[in-house]
Amino acid sequence: MASRSRLHVAVFLAPAVLVYTAVMIWPLFNTLRLSLYVEADGVRSFAGLANFATLFGDPRWSEAFWNALGNNFWFFVVHMLVQNPIGVALAAILSHPRLRFAALYRSAIFIPTILSFVIVGFAWKLILSPIWGIAPGILDAVGLKALFAPWLGREEYALTTLALISVWQFVGIPMMLIYAALLSIPEEILEAGEIDGITGWSAFWRIKLPLILPSIGIISILTFVGNFNAFDLIYAAQGALAGPDFSTDILGTFLYRTFFGFQLQLGDPHMGSAIATAMFAIILAGVCIYLFAIQTRMRRYQF
C-alpha cells in the first residue's frame, strides 16, 4: 500500500474538499472579514469594528438587533417548552410494544415536517384569518368563540403564534429521534425495573427518561441551531418586514433586510456581514456549550 502512488487519495478527496471549501468555508470566513469593512462611493475600505459599533451603539440599529435577538430567544424557548415535550410524549406512546397502527401514526404525524415553510406559512395564515373564519368557526363549535383574535395580526400574539406553527411543523423530528432512542433501550433493563415494581409511568420517569437524555441533548442543540438561523416561515407568513411592527422579527429576517435591502432601504452587505458574524458567534456559543458542558456530562448514562 504505502509504496504505491498516493495520487488516488487526493483524487478521491479533491472534489468534496474543493466544493466545500470554495462554497462554504471560504465564504463563511469572507463574511466574517467583510464585517470589518465599509463602502463609501463604491470603494471598499477597512473600518475595523465600526460596523459593530454601529450595530450595538447606534440606537436605531441596536434596538432592531436586540429586538430580533429577544424574539429569537422567545422563538427558541417556545420550541423547547412545547415542541420537545410533545415530541417526547408522542414517542413514549408510540414506543409502547403492543400499540397497533404505530407506523401509520408515525408517518401521518411526520407529514407537516416535509412541507415547505411557504406552504405551512400560507396555510396557517388562511386558517387563522378572520376573513375565512375556519379558526373562529371551530372555536365557536366548542363554545370558545370569545377567545378568537386575529393572532397573526396582533403584536402581542404574532410571534408566539408563529412559534407554535413552527412547533406544529417540526414536532415530528424530536418524536422520531426519541422514538429511536426508546426502542434501543434493552428489554432486560425494563424487566429488571419491573421486578423491582417500577412499571408504567414511573418506569418512564425513572428508567427511560434518564436513558434518553443524550437524545434530548441532541434535539436541543438541533433546535437551537435551527431556530437561530430560521427565516423562511416568518418571511412566508409576515413578509420581510416581519410585522406587525417588527414584533416577529428574528435574526434571519433582520439579516435578510439589512444585507439584501427592502422597499426603500438599500442593501448593505457590510452591516449584513456584521449581523451574520453575530449570528455565527451565537450559534458557535450554543454548539460549544452543548459539546463541552452537556455532552461530556451525559456520557455516563450511555450503555
Add this chain to the structure above:
Amino acid sequence: MHKARHNPLNSIAAHAALLTWTAIALFPVTVILVNSFKTRKAIFREPLALPDAESFSMVGYQTVMKQGDFFLYFQNSMIVTVASLFLILLFGAMAAFALSEYRFRGNTLMGLYLALGIMIPIRIGTVAILELMVDTGLVNTLAALILVYTAQGLPLAVFILSEFMRQVSDDLKNAGRIDGMSEYAIFFRLVLPLVRPAMATVAVFNMIPIWNDLWFPLILAPGEATKTLTLGSQVFIGQFVTDWNAVLSALSLAILPVLVLYVIFSRQLIRGITSGAVK
C-alpha cells in the same frame, strides 16, 4: 406484573392522544386540498365541507395554469434537487472512501474539517456566497443553487458514509487489489454497491431541505427562468392574495409533489432517522 404495561384503558388513552395529534397534523393540509376544488362561494360559506356537484370547481387551478409557470418551476426544482443529490452522493462517497480507507497524514484533521459544516449553517456565509456568485457570473443560474446545496450536504454525507464504509470488509478490497483492480475500480465496483442503503439515507435526508429551501433561491436565483417551485409559489401566492381559489390551488400544487415523494420514500426516511444516522 405486566398489568401496567398492557392495560386496555391505557391503550385507549394512547390511541386517543395519537389520533388527536394526527388530526391536528393533517387538518391544515386537508382543509387546503379540499377547498382548492370548490367555488369561491362554497369556500367561504362551508369551509369544512367536501366539494359536491354544486360547489365543485377547478377555477383556481385554471388561474394557476394560466398565470404561473408552474411546470418551469417544477422542472427547476427537479434539476436542482437531483443534480445536488447526485453531487453530494458522488463527492461525499469519494471523500468518505478516502478518509475511511487510507491512512495518510492529516486524515483526522481532514475529517474534522469536513465535519465542521454539520453544525454551522451555510446561511451565515450568504453575503460572501452572493458576492462569489456575482463574481463568477453564476447569479440567476441553477448552477449556483446546485453548488450551494452540494456544499451544504457534503459534511453530513461524508460523516455518515465513512461510518458505513469502515464496515466494508478489507478482505474483499484486498482480493480486488490482488486481481489487479485499480483503487478507482475498487471504489466504484466493490464499495459503492455495498453502501447503497447508506447512500439512500443520505439522499432522503438532503432531498426535503433542498426542495423546500426559500432562502437561497430568493437571494441567488430570483429570476423568472430560474425560480424553484418553493420560491415560485411564494411569489405567486403573494401576488394573488385576494384570489382565494388561485391561492388554495397553488398551495395544493406545491404540496402534491412533496407528498408523492414522501409516500415513495417515507419508509427509507423513517428508517434512516430511527437507525441513528443522526446521532
